[in-house]
Amino acid sequence: MTKIEQVIDYIDAQLKSRRLTPGMRLPSVRTLAKQLHYSVSTIVEAYERMASMGIIESRAGAGFYVCTPLEPLILSNIEPVREKNLDPIWISRRLLEAPPNLIKLGCGWLPNDWMPHESLRKAIRDASKSPIYELVNYSSPLGLLGLRELLARRLYSKGIEVTPDQVLLTDSGSYSIDLICRFLLKPDDVVLVDDPCYFNFRALLKVHQVKIIGIPYTPQGPDLEAFKQAIEQHHPRLYITNSGIHNPTGATLSQPTAHKLVSLIEQANMIVIEDDIFSDFETAHSPRFSALDGLKHSIYIGSFSKTLSASVRCGYIVAKAEWIDHLVDLKVATSFSHSHFSAQILYKALTDGGYRKHMEQLKIKLSESMRITIEMLEKLEIKPWVIPKAGIFLWCELPADVDIKKMADDCNENGVILALGSSFSQSDRFQQFLRFNVAQCMHPDIFAILEKAMNNARS
Numbered sequence: 001m002t003k004i005e006q007v008i009d010y011i012d013a014q015l016k017s018r019r020l021t022p023g024m025r026l027p028s029v030r031t032l033a034k035q036l037h038y039s040v041s042t043i044v045e046a047y048e049r050m051a052s053m054g055i056i057e058s059r060a061g062a063g064f065y066v067c068t069p070l071e072p073l074i075l076s077n078i079e080p081v082r083e084k085n086l087d088p089i090w091i092s093r094r095l096l097e098a099p100p101n102l103i104k105l106g107c108g109w110l111p112n113d114w115m116p117h118e119s120l121r122k123a124i125r126d127a128s129k130s131p132i133y134e135l136v137n138y139s140s141p142l143g144l145l146g147l148r149e150l151l152a153r154r155l156y157s158k159g160i161e162v163t164p165d166q167v168l169l170t171d172s173g174s175y176s177i178d179l180i181c182r183f184l185l186k187p188d189d190v191v192l193v194d195d196p197c198y199f200n201f202r203a204l205l206k207v208h209q210v211k212i213i214g215i216p217y218t219p220q221g222p223d224l225e226a227f228k229q230a231i232e233q234h235h236p237r238l239y240i241t242n243s244g245i246h247n248p249t250g251a252t253l254s255q256p257t258a259h260k261l262v263s264l265i266e267q268a269n270m271i272v273i274e275d276d277i278f279s280d281f282e283t284a285h286s287p288r289f290s291a292l293d294g295l296k297h298s299i300y301i302g303s304f305s306k307t308l309s310a311s312v313r314c315g316y317i318v319a320k321a322e323w324i325d326h327l328v329d330l331k332v333a334t335s336f337s338h339s340h341f342s343a344q345i346l347y348k349a350l351t352d353g354g355y356r357k358h359m360e361q362l363k364i365k366l367s368e369s370m371r372i373t374i375e376m377l378e379k380l381e382i383k384p385w386v387i388p389k390a391g392i393f394l395w396c397e398l399p400a401d402v403d404i405k406k407m408a409d410d411c412n413e414n415g416v417i418l419a420l421g422s423s424f425s426q427s428d429r430f431q432q433f434l435r436f437n438v439a440q441c442m443h444p445d446i447f448a449i450l451e452k453a454m455n456n457a458r459s
Helices: 001-015 029-036 040-052 088-097 118-130 132-136 145-156 171-182 199-207 224-234 255-268 289-293 321-337 340-351 353-379 402-414 446-457
Strands: 056-059 064-067 167-172 190-195 211-218 238-242 273-277 298-303 316-318 393-396 433-437
Touching: 001 029, 001 040, 001 353, 001 446, 029 040, 040 056, 040 353, 088 199, 132 167, 132 340, 145 171, 145 289, 145 316, 167 171, 167 321, 171 238, 171 255, 171 298, 171 316, 171 321, 190 199, 190 224, 190 316, 211 224, 224 255, 255 273, 255 289, 273 289, 289 298, 340 353, 353 446, 402 446
Parallel strands: 190 211, 190 238, 238 273, 273 298
Antiparallel strands: 056 064, 167 316, 298 316, 393 433
16 A cells, blocks of 8 residues: 555545545644654645545635544444453444343342342333323323432432422433433533443444543542543543442442542542443442532432342433433434333332342342352462452452453353443453452353353463
8 A cells, every 4th residue: 555545545534434524624634744754745635636536625825624424333443343242332243132041150140040030021001001191192201200209309308409390201321311311411522431431332422422531439439539530631511430349340429528529629629420321239328429519510410220120211310400401402302202001011010029138139139149149269279459348349350361352252152241341441451350240150151151261361
C-alpha cells in the first residue's frame, strides 16, 4: 500500500467512526502531514483523489470538507476491534444466544430454577384480568401509577425521598441509561466509569461516541485521588457506576468515600448515574448518591431483571422533577411508550407477599453459595479480590502461571463460558481476573471442570 493510499485509509477510518461527519473541515494538509509524518505533497495528492471520488470537496481559501453522506453507525468502526472474547458486544450476544445446557459461570443473572417462576405465573394471570383498555392500549408517558407509588415508597427506605411523578418507567435498565445519555451527552463529551466496570456500560457509551475514562476501583469505591485528577484533566460530564453492590467486584461503596465523591461531583458540576439493579440482594444498607445529594447531581436507575424476571422488561428512572419532564419527551420520541403489561406483571409480583419471602430465602441461599464458592476456589489457588457482603459476584485473581485465555478455551469446549477480567476493563490491570457468579457455581461439575482447565493451561 502506498503512502497516499494509507492517508486515504486513515481518512476513511475517521469517516466510518464518525469522527469526521458531513460538513466538517478536514485537517489542513500541513497539519495532517505533521501528524502522520508524511510530506505535504502526499497529503495533497490523497485529498485530491478523495475529492475526485466525491468523498470530500475543496472550498476556495477554506480547505477541504466532508461531502459524503453520514456513515452507518457500526460499533466495530468506533474503536479498534478487540479479541472476540473481550469485546462487550460479542460477550453479550454469546451469553444471550447460548443454549440452556451451557454453564454461564460469569453471567450476571441467576439460574432459571432460582427465580420465583410460580409467583411470576400468578402475577401474569392476575395482570391478564385487567380491563381490556389496559391490555390493548399504550401506557401513559410516566407509566403505571400504582407501580410508581410503590417504587417511591421503596426508595424512601434507602433515604431517597421522591414523589411518584419523579419516577419514570422504561422498558429496561439499559434503555434507562441510553435515554439519559441522549438527554445529557453529545459526541466527544467525557464520561467516567469504574475500572473495572460492567462491560455493557462501555458498549453503550460507544454508541454515544463519548470519551471514556476509567477510574481505578478499590474495595471502598473509586480511587478518590484518581477521580479528582480525572475531573481536573478531562472535565467530565457524567460518572456511571453501580451503587450498592458493584459489578463486577461485588464491593460496596463506603460512607466516607461516598461523601467525598458527592463533594467532588458537586464542585465539578457533573452528574452521577447510579445503576442499582442489584439493590434487592443487599443484606445491609450502603450509601446512595441520590440519597446523599437529594438528586441535585444524581440520577437513580433500577429494575427487577435480576430478582424477578429478565423477560418482564421494565426499568425505571428517578430524577429531579424538571428532568423527568424532559426525559418523558425523549422517551415518547424514541419509543413512544413502554410495556404496560410488563409494568402490571411487575406490580402484581411485588405486591404479592411471595416476592418478599422469595428474597429472604434467596439471600440465605446466596450467602451459602458465596461461602462454598470461596472455599472451593481457594483450593484451586483462585483468590477473591474482596469478600462481598452480599450479591452474586466474586471478582477473583488466578495464579500467574495460568494462561487464562487457554483456560477459557478449554472451559468453552466443556460447556462452560467464563467472564474474563479484561472484558471489564480498558486497562491491563485485570488480565488474570475472572468474574464468578456464585449461583451459577453451584453446578455439580463446575469445580472439576475448572481444575482440569487450569492444569491444562499452566505454563
